Amino acid sequence: MMSSGYEGVREIEKRLTNTVGWSATSGQVDNWVYEEANTTFIKDEEMLKRLMETNPNSFRKMVQTFLEASGRGYWETSEENLEKLRQLYSEVEDKIEGIDRGTPKSFTALSDSSISFGEGLELASNGIWKNDGEWRLWLRLAGIDLAREGTDVGAAEGEFVALSTLKVGEKEGTLSRMKEVALIQ
Template structure:
């Protein structure tokens, strides 16, 4: 799993080529992340650093999160939910700041998906 993650999902050559495919590319990135959670569930062999790096690369980087959300809001929100699920299942334990940032990113993505944004009355 570590090799797969390093050479594919966290490899800028791979994920940038996926993003070149727009909507479907983001769905492919999300599918890879979902499969990683599945590997944790079935094998227990996914190391916690994998989730940390996925979180930092795709959701805590504002520019990347905005790109993902613009191309495919549903898949980008699902990515945040999967990473939070991985934490809840104890596949990784991020520090408090990272967890709070991930939760905020997830809320931001959900808001975008639901059409809630700046200029909308609360």
């Protein structure tokens, strides 16, 4: 199917979607079917790259279908594998939207009252920290609960945002967790 290029990837995605449909209607699709598909299309780095480059839209649907199969209980897989699928989904979505993630910037704690955000991060209304739309940090997925207290929480390049601007929970623990999240691509 891969010799068919763009259409081949769409066909693979369509068959995976049909497999989830069979699981829903018959309940007769064994776990190994999803595991083999995952091994072939996701765990094989060369194949994964080929699928993503050839037809990113269909590849995104494939990743979404794997996540749906797990979420509905049709496929039992490791949390590590699910995390990889979530990261792939975010990556391919950025590719489709033309977002260049670049090299992540790191958070640096300066004192109890402030934190440096490298090249000027801002808090979007949905709780996502982003840097000029080039990359995203999904803090909520990391279990960090942010709530806006003020109206202006943005930081220009090289400026700082006071912690009092945000409710971040335990300062020390949150800062270290934020550092870890900042390094995730």
